[in-house]
Amino acid sequence: MVGYAFMGAAHSQAWRTVNRVYDLPLRVRMASVCGRDESQVAQAADRLGWESHTTDWRELVARADVDVIDICTPGESHAEIAIAALAAGKHVLCEKPLANTVAEAQQMAQAAQAARAGGVRSMCGFNYRRVPAVTLMRQLVADGRIGTIRHVRAVYLQDWIVDPDFPLVWRLQKDKAGSGALGDIGAHIIDATQFVTGQRITRVSGLTETFVKRRPLPAGSSGLTASAGGDTVDGAGPPTGPVTVDDAALFMARLDGGAVASYEATRFATGRKNGLRIEINGSLGSVAFDFERMNELEFYDATRPGAEQGFNRIIVTEPEHPYLSAWWPPGHGIGYEHSFTHQARDFVAAVAAGDDPAPSFADALQVQQVLEAVERSAELGEWITVESALATATG
Numbered sequence: 001m002v003g004y005a006f007m008g009a010a011h012s013q014a015w016r017t018v019n020r021v022y023d024l025p026l027r028v029r030m031a032s033v034c035g036r037d038e039s040q041v042a043q044a045a046d047r048l049g050w051e052s053h054t055t056d057w058r059e060l061v062a063r064a065d066v067d068v069i070d071i072c073t074p075g076e077s078h079a080e081i082a083i084a085a086l087a088a089g090k091h092v093l094c095e096k097p098l099a100n101t102v103a104e105a106q107q108m109a110q111a112a113q114a115a116r117a118g119g120v121r122s123m124c125g126f127n128y129r130r131v132p133a134v135t136l137m138r139q140l141v142a143d144g145r146i147g148t149i150r151h152v153r154a155v156y157l158q159d160w161i162v163d164p165d166f167p168l169v170w171r172l173q174k175d176k177a178g179s180g181a182l183g184d185i186g187a188h189i190i191d192a193t194q195f196v197t198g199q200r201i202t203r204v205s206g207l208t209e210t211f212v213k214r215r216p217l218p219a220g221s222s223g224l225t226a227s228a229g230g231d232t233v234d235g236a237g238p239p240t241g242p243v244t245v246d247d248a249a250l251f252m253a254r255l256d257g258g259a260v261a262s263y264e265a266t267r268f269a270t271g272r273k274n275g276l277r278i279e280i281n282g283s284l285g286s287v288a289f290d291f292e293r294m295n296e297l298e299f300y301d302a303t304r305p306g307a308e309q310g311f312n313r314i315i316v317t318e319p320e321h322p323y324l325s326a327w328w329p330p331g332h333g334i335g336y337e338h339s340f341t342h343q344a345r346d347f348v349a350a351v352a353a354g355d356d357p358a359p360s361f362a363d364a365l366q367v368q369q370v371l372e373a374v375e376r377s378a379e380l381g382e383w384i385t386v387e388s389a390l391a392t393a394t395g
């Protein structure tokens, strides 16, 4: 695994847990973790349960006893690590968004396609698909329970940078993160809604906004690039640098199955911490999900007698619900980290079976193309058609 902070901790928890919870044909061995600082990565290896550590990810890729490379670094390094790992015959799990640009994502999708011929698997980590209530939502839609989909309504609301003194971390620098709220959390609702509906976004009309244009440089910010160089606006106060990504992104979209959609991703929704909400309205009913109540799904069945109609609150903890037969008795809810265990389960099961796990790098490339289309639309003030991922991935 490369990177050991937020996602590194979540993925480690998943790798540690997956064989205890699920009966899988392969056992996970946590061979080595990579980070840039020797003493910090040594501590992280110990804390997170890795057998060894290194400060150079190329060492992981070169090791004969390593079968999987798990990429948990910022987007700027995804392409280089993933392409090298695939070329070395390692299966790759890469965090979202797949890359910082469509060009990088295309190279990654091509590398994945070439490696696939040799039985090498790859997957992008859109973990919200693996929240059981979201998977159940997809099943209800696929079973025709809400009929023809008319509306898709998705928001992802956070508030961690409302304070203008919050420092200029890597997520606020375009060369490190690719984009802001759009790629970080907008990518999740793009993937989740396409997963739930089985429809792909074809056209978008978007706007983006950066509310706070300069921020204090983080303490000890030696990793900052030229674009974030430490100058001050008026020569007073702590050094600041420019925010080069969006704070908020909103867009309307058309989907290829005829649905219309609206999306909103923001880090300025004061009071909202991880408000990923999706509602789908169809000709026969509706489904609605809110991550802050992740063990619940709302389902409205318009085919029931009028007197009985209303949104049902399904507590998604029954053994017949996706992923849940291996966990706790009904009503004993699960949490955020379980989505990563489910992701690890699906990845290991696919590797063992010689199947391609989803979402593939080609799927994640298509999400990247939607992100880019939104950025272009915001820039030009026009509707933009999303490029076809498959056509571009295969050249």
Ligand SMILES: NC(=O)c1ccc[n+]([C@@H]2O[C@H](COP(=O)([O-])OP(=O)(O)OC[C@H]3O[C@@H](n4cnc5c(N)ncnc54)[C@H](O)[C@@H]3O)[C@@H](O)[C@H]2O)c1
Binding pocket: 002, 003, 004, 005, 006, 007, 008, 034, 035, 036, 057, 072, 073, 074, 075, 077, 095, 096, 097, 125, 126, 127, 184
């Ligand atoms: N699936 C999700 O819900 C979710 C949530 C948060 C972040 N992410 C994604 O996960 C990725 C990492 O985000 P994070 O929140 O864990 O970031 P983070 O800042 O918490 O951790 C990044 C880690 O990468 C390491 N790192 C950076 N460059 C490196 C390099 N060249 N070699 C080795 N290690 C390097 C850092 O030392 C750190 O350990 C990003 O792509 C992000 O978009 C996904």
